[in-house]
Amino acid sequence: MSRLPATERRKQLLDTAARLFAERGYARATTAEIARAAQVTEPIIYRHFSSKKELFIALINRTGEETLRLWKQQLHKAPDPAERLRRLIGANPLVSNRGRGAYRVIVQAMTEISDPDILAALAHHIRVLHEFVAGEVVAAQEAGFVSERFSASITAWMLLHLGLGYGVLAPLDIPGHAQDESGVRVREVIEQLMLGDSTRQAENLRKHARRAAEDRGDAEDAA
Amino acid sequence: MSRLPATERRKQLLDTAARLFAERGYARATTAEIARAAQVTEPIIYRHFSSKKELFIALINRTGEETLRLWKQQLHKAPDPAERLRRLIGANPLVSNRGRGAYRVIVQAMTEISDPDILAALAHHIRVLHEFVAGEVVAAQEAGFVSERFSASITAWMLLHLGLGYGVLAPLDIPGHAQDESGVRVREVIEQLMLGDSTRQAENLRKHARRAAEDRGDAEDAA
DNA sequence: GGGGCAAGTGAGCGTACACTTACCGGGACT
DNA sequence: AGTCCCGGTAAGTGTACGCTCACTTGCCCC
Numbered sequence: 001m002s003r004l005p006a007t008e009r010r011k012q013l014l015d016t017a018a019r020l021f022a023e024r025g026y027a028r029a030t031t032a033e034i035a036r037a038a039q040v041t042e043p044i045i046y047r048h049f050s051s052k053k054e055l056f057i058a059l060i061n062r063t064g065e066e067t068l069r070l071w072k073q074q075l076h077k078a079p080d081p082a083e084r085l086r087r088l089i090g091a092n093p094l095v096s097n098r099g100r101g102a103y104r105v106i107v108q109a110m111t112e113i114s115d116p117d118i119l120a121a122l123a124h125h126i127r128v129l130h131e132f133v134a135g136e137v138v139a140a141q142e143a144g145f146v147s148e149r150f151s152a153s154i155t156a157w158m159l160l161h162l163g164l165g166y167g168v169l170a171p172l173d174i175p176g177h178a179q180d181e182s183g184v185r186v187r188e189v190i191e192q193l194m195l196g197d198s199t200r201q202a203e204n205l206r207k208h209a210r211r212a213a214e215d216r217g218d219a220e221d222a223a
Numbered sequence: 224m225s226r227l228p229a230t231e232r233r234k235q236l237l238d239t240a241a242r243l244f245a246e247r248g249y250a251r252a253t254t255a256e257i258a259r260a261a262q263v264t265e266p267i268i269y270r271h272f273s274s275k276k277e278l279f280i281a282l283i284n285r286t287g288e289e290t291l292r293l294w295k296q297q298l299h300k301a302p303d304p305a306e307r308l309r310r311l312i313g314a315n316p317l318v319s320n321r322g323r324g325a326y327r328v329i330v331q332a333m334t335e336i337s338d339p340d341i342l343a344a345l346a347h348h349i350r351v352l353h354e355f356v357a358g359e360v361v362a363a364q365e366a367g368f369v370s371e372r373f374s375a376s377i378t379a380w381m382l383l384h385l386g387l388g389y390g391v392l393a394p395l396d397i398p399g400h401a402q403d404e405s406g407v408r409v410r411e412v413i414e415q416l417m418l419g420d421s422t423r424q425a426e427n428l429r430k431h432a433r434r435a436a437e438d439r440g441d442a443e444d445a446a
Numbered sequence: 447g448g449g450g451c452a453a454g455t456g457a458g459c460g461t462a463c464a465c466t467t468a469c470c471g472g473g474a475c476t
Numbered sequence: 477a478g479t480c481c482c483g484g485t486a487a488g489t490g491t492a493c494g495c496t497c498a499c500t501t502g503c504c505c506c
Contacts, residue, residue, distance in 0.1 A: 003454075003501085003502065005452095005453090006452080023337060024337055025250065025334045025337070027250030028250055030493060030494080031493075031494060032492090032493075032494090040453095040454075041454070041455055042455095042495075043454075043456095043495085044454065044455090046494090046495065047452090047453075051495085052493095052494065052495090107333075107334065108334050110330075110334075110392075110394075110395070111248045111330065111331050111333075113395060114247050122395060123397050126392065126395060149415075150407070150415075151404070151405070151407065154402065154403040154408075155412075157400070157402070157409055158385065158409055160388060161384065161385045161389050161392065161401070162381065162385055163388065164392065165388035165389075165391075166388075168388075169383070169384065171336050172342065172346050173346070174349055174350060176376075177380070178380050179377065180374040180375075180376035180377040180380075181374070184374065184377050185377075186377060186380055186381055186384065189373050189377055189381060190381075192372075192373075226484070227483075229482080253462080253463060253464080254464060254465080255464090265464085265466095266465085266466075266467090266484080266486095267484070268465095269464090270482090270484090275464065275465090
């Protein structure tokens with residue numbers, strides 16, 4: 001195939017590998033397959049990555065960074081903490097069309113935890129993700145949109161669990177998954193739980209404006 | 224090794240395979256390894272299971288049934304819907320010592336979704352699980368312990384997502400996972416969210432007692 | 447226009463794995 | 477006592493996979 005500069009080839013290999021690892025998992029995706037899909041021969045892979053595992057880890061890291069970048073970008077234009085949180089919930093990288101396929105690599109990696117290197121890369125990613133989500137929750141709490149009954153840290157863990165659980169289950173294509181008979185979706189429920197209904201939001205918005213001078217407060221929620 | 228009746232050998236093979244599949248995943252756990260760990264030779268495996276895949280699917284089904292049995296047993300002695308739900312949340316098979324290892328088989332299976340047979344077995348298990356949890360939520364709602372703001376079905380999906388998300392993340396052994404600085408755990412938060420605080424519970428308990436006289440609102444069981 | 451160098455290839459190597467073949471032996475019934 | 481079922485074994489077979497070796501091709505700069 002056509003000659004490509006190293007950096008571009010490397011990127012292309014990662015893209016191709018992402019697709020195959022996501023589809024078939026780490027163990028089942030073969031290097032020969034990846035090479036063929038990238039329209040090169042196997043040794044090319046080994047010129048850019050010292051081993052299949054290294055390729056996989058590079059992919060985990062890239063996917064992790066890209067996910068975060070995408071997420072931040074989605075929030076970027078929303079200064080209002082409530083809207084930011086709403087987008088955070090809606091733009092679950094596991095759910096969005098763009099992220100879903102890519103993010104499956106991360107989920108696949110979670111079954112390869114017997115390898116310490118993969119485990120480390122994964123744990124790092126999760127920590128970064130938790131930190132980011134927790135930061136958003138803090139902002140929403142400080143603005144009075146989210147109750148301070150539960151700490152931002154634990155709330156962030158729950159959001160991550162929800163997102164991961166959804167993302168792990170979604171590819172099974174179970175009819176009626178994550179929604180009820182009347183078509184209500186979990187995302188909407190989570191929004192409701194986190195942010196309350198619209199009247200309450202309006203109220204909080206007023207509080208928020210008022211409080212811009214003062215200090216802190218909260219909202220309450222129960223299922 | 225010592226001669227064993229077929230049914231016992233089959234059971235022992237499943238036990239052994241469960242451990243290895245959970246540890247290493249489907250693709251990495253080899254039949255030779257399983258045989259060695261069970262202290263027999265490979266052909267014995269093939270006498271009881273027609274292929275590695277069949278063994279795996281048998282294991283998925285058994286683990287699924289066992290999980291449900293264990294869960295029901297844990298609830299059995301608690302007629303009070305609130306306590307039942309509390310145990311349901313606490314006895315997450317992904318978390319409990321007894322279930323955690325076994326249940327990793329299910330999580331591992333979720334990365335093998337490119338195989339239609341494995342996918343089907345898995346989807347079935349999830350449907351059964353959702354039905355069961357939803358049934359418990361309905362009971363708790365009818366008894367007034369859980370708000371009817373959200374349908375039982377969607378609430379059950381959220382509980383499953385939370386449990387799965389937790390279960391997928393837990394083996395990564397991330398410091399501070401699923402708890403905050405002050406040691407509050409997600410399980411406690413979920414209990415709070417679902418069942419509210421104790422005063423509200425007491426009130427609901429009174430309602431429940433009153434209503435028990437009128438008609439008959441009580442325990443549920445699904446296949 | 448030719449030297450140097452990075453990108454690329456064809457053809458394997460060793461190994462590990464799922465699965466099989468051909469045979470052994472203990473014990474329960476006739 | 478014989479036989480035959482059935483749980484067990486030793487020793488493979490074919491294949492697919494991760495990875496490498498020895499070599500070629502095209503681009504850039506002088």
